[in-house]
Amino acid sequence: DTGYFWFFRDSNVEIVLKVLDGRSLNTHYWVFYGALSNVEFRIEVVDTVTGAAKTYTNPLGTFASVGDTAALPGEGSP
Numbered sequence: 447d448t449g450y451f452w453f454f455r456d457s458n459v460e461i462v463l464k465v466l467d468g469r470s471l472n473t474h475y476w477v478f479y480g481a482l483s484n485v486e487f488r489i490e491v492v493d494t495v496t497g498a499a500k501t502y503t504n505p506l507g508t509f510a511s512v513g514d515t516a517a518l519p520g521e522g523s524p
Contacts, residue, residue, distance in 0.1 A: 447464065447465050448462070448463065448464040448465075449462075449463050449464075450462045450463070451463070453483070453485060453487070459482055460481065460482055460483040460485065460487070461479055461480070461481050461482065461483070461487065461489070462479065462480050462482070463477070463478070463479040463489065464477075464478050464479075465477050465478075465491060465517075466478070467520070468515060468520075469520035472515065472516065473519065473520050474515065474516045474517060474518060474519055474520055475493065475517055475518040475519075475520055476513075476514065476515045476516075476517055477491050477500065477502075477512070477513075477514045477517035477518070478511075478512065478513045478514070479502070479510075479511065479512050480510075480511040481504060481509055481510045481511065483509075484506070484507050484508055484509050485504075485506060486503075486504060486505055486506040487503070487504050488501060488502070488503045488504075489501065489502045489503075490502075491517060491518065493518045495521065496518075496519075496521060498518045498519060499518075500514070500517045500518055502514075
């Protein structure tokens with residue numbers, strides 16, 4: 447799944463995020479995001495089946511991109 451997020455105006459995208467099912471390769475869900483802003487933010491990704499969660503933070507003044515291929519453990523292969 448993919449999504450984009452805004453903070454101040456809906457016409458100004460701040461973060462683009464996608465979650466991929468990588469269980470067939472390493473039994474985890476993968477999280478990738480890119481920030482188009484240097485504001486402080488926190489992203490929490492939650493597996494709605496298992497309740498597992500992962501939080502990513504970005505300090506004020508930092509541009510960030512993350513690729514986490516071990517973000518959330520899966521319940522086995524699809």
